[in-house]
Amino acid sequence: MSPRLSRRLMLGAGGAAAVRPVAAEDDVIPEWSRTLGEGVDQHPYGKPSIHEKAVIRRDVGWLTASPQSSVNFTPLHALDGIITPNGLCFERHHGGMADIDPARHRLMIHGMVERPVVLTMAELKRLPRVNRIYFLECAANSGMEWRGAQLNGVQFTHGMIHNVMYTGVTLRTLLDAAGVKPGAAWMLAEGADAAGMDRSIPLGKALDDCMVAFAQNGEALRPEQGYPLRLVVPGWQGNMWVKWLRRLKIGDAPWHTREETSKYTDLLADGRARRFTWVMDAKSVITAPSPQAPVVGHGPLVISGIAWSGRGTISRVDVSLDGGRNWREARLDGPVLPLSMTRFYVDTEWHGQEMLLQSRAHDSTGYVQPTKAELRKIRGLNSIYHNNGIQTWLIRPNGESENVEVG
Numbered sequence: 001m002s003p004r005l006s007r008r009l010m011l012g013a014g015g016a017a018a019v020r021p022v023a024a025e026d027d028v029i030p031e032w033s034r035t036l037g038e039g040v041d042q043h044p045y046g047k048p049s050i051h052e053k054a055v056i057r058r059d060v061g062w063l064t065a066s067p068q069s070s071v072n073f074t075p076l077h078a079l080d081g082i083i084t085p086n087g088l089c090f091e092r093h094h095g096g097m098a099d100i101d102p103a104r105h106r107l108m109i110h111g112m113v114e115r116p117v118v119l120t121m122a123e124l125k126r127l128p129r130v131n132r133i134y135f136l137e138c139a140a141n142s143g144m145e146w147r148g149a150q151l152n153g154v155q156f157t158h159g160m161i162h163n164v165m166y167t168g169v170t171l172r173t174l175l176d177a178a179g180v181k182p183g184a185a186w187m188l189a190e191g192a193d194a195a196g197m198d199r200s201i202p203l204g205k206a207l208d209d210c211m212v213a214f215a216q217n218g219e220a221l222r223p224e225q226g227y228p229l230r231l232v233v234p235g236w237q238g239n240m241w242v243k244w245l246r247r248l249k250i251g252d253a254p255w256h257t258r259e260e261t262s263k264y265t266d267l268l269a270d271g272r273a274r275r276f277t278w279v280m281d282a283k284s285v286i287t288a289p290s291p292q293a294p295v296v297g298h299g300p301l302v303i304s305g306i307a308w309s310g311r312g313t314i315s316r317v318d319v320s321l322d323g324g325r326n327w328r329e330a331r332l333d334g335p336v337l338p339l340s341m342t343r344f345y346v347d348t349e350w351h352g353q354e355m356l357l358q359s360r361a362h363d364s365t366g367y368v369q370p371t372k373a374e375l376r377k378i379r380g381l382n383s384i385y386h387n388n389g390i391q392t393w394l395i396r397p398n399g400e401s402e403n404v405e406v407g
């Protein structure tokens with residue numbers, strides 16, 4: 001440890017009060033060092049330490065009427081880096097989770113194509129594949145915060161997002177093989193769940209960077225995420241990423257249903273509506289400290305957060321400790337990839353001063369994440385979807401934190 005860092009750990013700017021001398025209990029040999037541990041094969045599929053048992057997906061009871069058409073939230077306050085562990089990816093189902101036998105699952109590609117095909121999973125896995133890391137954000141993420149600070153935890157305000165590495169086959173590969181007919185402009189994607197969820201996607205997007213994925217973070221997709229196959233629609237809102245994917249139909253016009261049309265609509269203050277807002281604009285949030293992750297002591301403090309943009313790469317993140325009056329540039333660490341979460345840090349010191357923490361993302365298009373006031377000026381208070389406003393956490397002198405808004 002560098003002398004400077006050890007001095008900071010021992011003293012902090014507060015001086016002697018923060019010193020913790022070596023105590024008798026630091027010398028005790030703990031019980032786990034005195035007996036042999038469990039052998040291999042006790043857990044053929046491993047789990048996190050029992051001491052991490054509070055790090056789980058959680059839901060908000062009053063939000064939805066049934067668990068089959070509901071959502072839970074990724075525990076962002078407890079995660080680091082950019083990859084969301086498979087067991088912690090938030091779930092959003094409209095008709096419950098389909099339980100599919102992959103041997104009997106099929107993907108049909110038909111409509112305006114020269115050679116309609118039906119593929120088994122085994123056949124799909126014989127096609128050239130790619131690995132890509134992308135965020136998936138539900139359009140309703142932060143939707144409960146449109147009228148003011150409401151939910152006290154980043155898991156609940158921002159947890160309808162996950163970021164994983166997908167393995168699969170690009171739609172370019174599949175649709176080139178099927179041979180798209182001239183005049184085709186849209187693609188319908190349909191799921192095999194009870195909701196039979198379907199979505200219309202412009203063909204240009206499908207051919208640009210969409211893929212069908214059969215693996216997440218190196219292993220088979222989880223049932224919650226659409227096992228055995230899901231559509232990946234990079235940078236675009238989560239509801240288009242059809243899970244339990246069974247059919248792709250090519251056509252010359254969209255199939256928008258009424259429900260879908262309302263999904264793609266943001267009601268403005270003057271009664272007009274924004275329609276077909278598919279792309280997720282740049283957004284960021286400080287994940288710790290935050291209401292579920294209080295500051296634990298005086299001295300060094302790591303402020304940590306995530307930023308993402310559906311339009312490109314995160315080029316910079318600013319952090320404010322005083323509610324947006326002064327900003328400093330955060331340190332990006334780990335892979336900085338397009339349409340993926342990016343991790344940022346500010347390494348600072350804390351000595352009990354009240355803070356109003358904010359983060360502000362910039363992306364490669366030059367776009368800057370707006371304040372909530374700026375967003376409301378344009379979008380009013382009636383929206384649910386696409387709230388990418390700047391989040392504020394109040395840090396109290398005792399280290400606890402609260403979801404607040406500043407002027």
Ligand SMILES: Nc1nc2c(c(=O)[nH]1)N[C@H]1C(S)=C(S)[C@@H](COP(=O)(O)O)O[C@H]1N2
Binds near residue numbers: 224
């Ligand atoms: N077949 C099907 N696909 C679906 C859904 C669904 O209910 N059924 N929900 C959609 C919505 S609204 C979102 S936000 C994402 C959530 O993906 P996740 O459960 O992997 O987080 O899946 C989308 N794909």
Ligand SMILES: [Mo]
Binds near residue numbers: 092138139140238239
């Ligand atoms: Mo969603």
